[in-house]
Amino acid sequence: MHTTVVNYRYKRSASRLTVGAHLFGILAIILMLVWLLHYRGGIDYESDNSDRVFNVHPFLMFFGFIFFAGEAMMAYKTVMSEHQGKKYMHALLHLIALCTGIFGICAAFRYHDMRQIDDMYTLHSWIGLGTFILYGLQWLVGAAAFLIPGGTPESRLRLIPWHMSMGRTILYLSICAALTGLMQKFTFLGLSKALGDRESHLINFTALAILLFGIFVDLSVALARYV
Amino acid sequence: MHTTVVNYRYKRSASRLTVGAHLFGILAIILMLVWLLHYRGGIDYESDNSDRVFNVHPFLMFFGFIFFAGEAMMAYKTVMSEHQGKKYMHALLHLIALCTGIFGICAAFRYHDMRQIDDMYTLHSWIGLGTFILYGLQWLVGAAAFLIPGGTPESRLRLIPWHMSMGRTILYLSICAALTGLMQKFTFLGLSKALGDRESHLINFTALAILLFGIFVDLSVALARYV
Numbered sequence: 001m002h003t004t005v006v007n008y009r010y011k012r013s014a015s016r017l018t019v020g021a022h023l024f025g026i027l028a029i030i031l032m033l034v035w036l037l038h039y040r041g042g043i044d045y046e047s048d049n050s051d052r053v054f055n056v057h058p059f060l061m062f063f064g065f066i067f068f069a070g071e072a073m074m075a076y077k078t079v080m081s082e083h084q085g086k087k088y089m090h091a092l093l094h095l096i097a098l099c100t101g102i103f104g105i106c107a108a109f110r111y112h113d114m115r116q117i118d119d120m121y122t123l124h125s126w127i128g129l130g131t132f133i134l135y136g137l138q139w140l141v142g143a144a145a146f147l148i149p150g151g152t153p154e155s156r157l158r159l160i161p162w163h164m165s166m167g168r169t170i171l172y173l174s175i176c177a178a179l180t181g182l183m184q185k186f187t188f189l190g191l192s193k194a195l196g197d198r199e200s201h202l203i204n205f206t207a208l209a210i211l212l213f214g215i216f217v218d219l220s221v222a223l224a225r226y227v
Numbered sequence: 228m229h230t231t232v233v234n235y236r237y238k239r240s241a242s243r244l245t246v247g248a249h250l251f252g253i254l255a256i257i258l259m260l261v262w263l264l265h266y267r268g269g270i271d272y273e274s275d276n277s278d279r280v281f282n283v284h285p286f287l288m289f290f291g292f293i294f295f296a297g298e299a300m301m302a303y304k305t306v307m308s309e310h311q312g313k314k315y316m317h318a319l320l321h322l323i324a325l326c327t328g329i330f331g332i333c334a335a336f337r338y339h340d341m342r343q344i345d346d347m348y349t350l351h352s353w354i355g356l357g358t359f360i361l362y363g364l365q366w367l368v369g370a371a372a373f374l375i376p377g378g379t380p381e382s383r384l385r386l387i388p389w390h391m392s393m394g395r396t397i398l399y400l401s402i403c404a405a406l407t408g409l410m411q412k413f414t415f416l417g418l419s420k421a422l423g424d425r426e427s428h429l430i431n432f433t434a435l436a437i438l439l440f441g442i443f444v445d446l447s448v449a450l451a452r453y454v
Contacts (some may be wrong), residue, residue: 010388123410123431127438161237165449169442172399176406176438183350185408187414204350209405211354215396222392 010226018221024216025067028209032062035206039199045107050114055109058181059126062210064100066174068093069122069135070217073167077224078159091147098139101132124184128177135170138163164225168218182207235454244447245301249441252294255436259289262433266426272334277341283334285408288355289437291327295320295399296362297444300394304451318374325366328359351411355404362397365390391452395445402441409434 044052072093189195271279299320323391416422
């Protein structure tokens with residue numbers, strides 16, 4: 001009886017945190033779209049304007065990669081379905097995040113090519129690509145262990161703590177990548193005198209919304225484990 | 228029997244991760260000291276040279292705050308002692324982190340006063356102070372619930388998942404604060420043409436070592452829970 005009451009409390013807390021995560025995620029997408037569409041000239045991978053090609057990168061890395069990956073983490077607990085349904089939804093959302101993430105990284109390299117800028121010399125690029133490689137490995141190991149039939153229940157059980165711990169670590173790594181990326185763009189825009197006061201606040205609040213999305217996803221997943 | 232084997236594996240992994248955390252923590256301290264002492268003129272809170280006053284800030288925020296807080300998190304699992312001994316060591320290390328952190332934040336404000344720079348207008352300052360306030364609250368709630376006699380075992384048990392989840396969240400927040408802080412200093416030094424290639428690599432590698440310290444502390448604490 002007592003355990004049920006405590007579990008109910010965590011369940012309620014976890015589902016409130018999930019609502020918070022959705023809200024901060026949507027807020028971050030809106031703020032970022034206002035920034036990219038109103039201040040930065042729009043988003044277009046095929047454009048001849050290199051700035052519009054670049055803008056695909058922050059948009060897809062948050063809305064494509066981080067947002068879908070966060071939703072995938074929460075889906076494992078919140079989707080109203082049988083265990084198999086939750087699992088496939090979790091894997092599918094992560095697959096979408098993986099594919100849009102690859103596309104988003106390509107946009108950054110395409111921008112560098114158009115502007116003839118060196119690749120991979122900034123802290124953001126190291127954290128970002130490192131995170132994405134870990135994410136790809138995590139997806140592959142997860143799919144091999146939990147989706148493809150063949151593994152023993154013991155081997156799956158043994159992998160779960162690693163899968164969950166690494167998942168939350170990669171979530172925070174991706175948040176670090178987003179923050180360092182936004183700060184870097186902030187600096188470059190400031191150097192070229194292309195940054196006003198309003199826009200600088202918009203970038204900073206986008207960064208805060210992304211950070212809060214990460215925290216709420218993490219806490220909702222962490223507390224859901226105590227249910 | 229089988230459970231024991233699995234638990235032993237996690238115990239071994241967790242203790243290896245703890246060793247990794249110590250190593251990356253010490254590496255980050257060394258890199259930061261080389262940076263501050265060799266390239267940035269030294270560390271002195273009482274100096275008339277504002278740059279030397281500023282240098283107290285990154286040094287104490289990592290070595291004082293983040294490093295001690297990380298060690299405190301790991302101490303709860305690794306200190307060879309009775310439960311009470313672990314608990315007091317955990318609380319004491321966090322108290323040291325809290326006090327040196329306050330001192331480190333004061334250094335940043337003192338630097339702003341000396342240079343007549345505005346306070347609290349950057350993303351780093353918002354994340355940093357927000358993190359530190361959460362950390363102070365976490366310490367107070369933790370001390371009130373787990374150190375001071377009086378609470379019921381049920382109320383303590385109910386708080387543990389929150390205490391652990393918030394602890395890991397605050398750890399990653401502090402890593403985000405460190406990365407944004409180092410990037411900001413990197414930018415300011417670059418703007419004043421005071422940054423060479425070697426120093427910029429040194430700052431970036433310090434940031435990576437801090438990030439790896441955070442990841443290893445987090446994973447060692449997360450996996451130790453499965454022991």
